Amino acid sequence: MLRLLKIELTKLYTNRFFKVLGALWLFAFISIPVAFKYFLVWIEKNEPTGDNQFLKPDQWPIFDFVDIWQNLAYLYKMVTIFICFIVLASVTNEFDYKTIRQNVIDGMSRREWWLSKITFMLAISFLATVILAVIGLVVGYAYSPVTDVEYVLRNIEFMGAYFLQVFYFLMFCFVISLLIKRAGFAFAGILFYIYILEPIVTVILSEKYELTFLADCFPIEAGWNLIRLPFEKYFLMYSQDYVAWLDLGVAGAWLAFFMGMSYLLVTRRDL
């Protein structure tokens, strides 16, 4: 496994584009929470909520313990996009350059080739989770009024959910890249699906036909649902502040499908 990870990393760290994306990814972990905090302050300044029973946005306890894990995990969901680009570009490159074929000729089995990509994605998901943990602890201890271990550790299930979510979206990109093989088309296809096709279909399903669960079963929706939007509770609405077994089940089923599908695509086709 380690050998395969090293092979994959050799392919990536020698590429300037990938290094820039990796740096942006790391930078986003710090800049996103900061930017969000300023965004809330900015909202309050421009659209004062006035005197009502709601908490003012700049007062939301987003970085307090208990809340912080879900909030950070939710805010970080967009960060993975940088690694998605790396997965997409590196996989389609391998077909474009025919290096996947050469790797096999040189003595990698197709299974090893698949595993080298999977290992990389697992390693990134793990690293992302560690970063979430470190930043969560640092920021939490800095801002949170309560720092009892009991509170610190409550809700850390979101760390597990975050790990799954990162891996989930990387796997999604992996499968699409293997299917389409061309960077431009794969990129356009993913954007079209995520931002146009699936939102339209799911909105129609849930709003018009009230088939909310069916809408939740679509792959992108299922991935996002691992970590539900946490901020609604700050204006006295309900928001799901736990990881639901049903959400886990749906996402898990898709993940298993992505794994199987990618394995077949790598091992069964002529290269």
Added chain:
Amino acid sequence: MSTILEIKGLTKRFGRLTAVNQLDLTIEKGSVFGMLGPNGSGKTTTLGMLLGVTTPTAGSFSWFGNGHSHEMRKNIGAILEQPVFYPYMTGEQNLDLVCQIKGAEKTRIAEVLETVGLSGRGKDKFKGYSLGMKQRLAIAAALINDPHVLVLDEPTNGLDPQGIFDIRELIRDIATTGKTIILASHLLDEVQKVCTEFCVLQTGNLIYKGSVEEDFADSTTIELVADDLSKLKTVLGGISGITEVEEKDGTILVRGEKDLTSLTVNKVLVEKGIVLTHLRTLKKSLEEQFMEILKES
């Protein structure tokens, strides 16, 4: 001699097109085996199956008398069609990756770069290499794990005469180290110059298999005309080294072994008092022989 590769009934169909049809071949250790055939005859497809990237429709093959697996491919150095590397990596980084895949020692990188004459350019990016340099790097990569077998698919494709000469020299040098080499090419001349054995494929069928020594030996043909043709014929029949004497349209055609020259023939004839009115040495071109093989099938 032991068998390096045994192919039995290997077949590949792409839809209705049969690219390789029921191929049977055995390649012995230490031979330099040429795979000849016109464009689209199935050479690359065959090698692709042998190297695990194309799934055979039917048939089987066995490397080193041991079936086939990716572990075995670590002991096979191969280039299929064109040099394939990561363009954004340097030559050395690319070789380093191949080292990791094949489990070769990193010290080999400098050695193989030296072997192919790329020592000074290892730190340059692959995408900046000339075609000849790319081919050389591909051969370097193929050699990196000191493989038992080299599989080369048109290794001199697109090179200038100097490049072609250099690469052929390199292949011949490697052959003297006892490695088995399988070389696919549509260049007859190339196969004749570097191979010991060869086969000919046509639209997926094996139509010929033989030894380069015997089939492509530079046989000499000499054309002679004299006043007294019948006397000339009898005298020629007695000269050693001549294998065939034929009369054709008032001309005598003489075929003989490689070292037969018009000079030696003429000397004997002068001694016997025969004066020639015409003497010319012909060489049958390899292309002609190849075309004959293709036509006969």
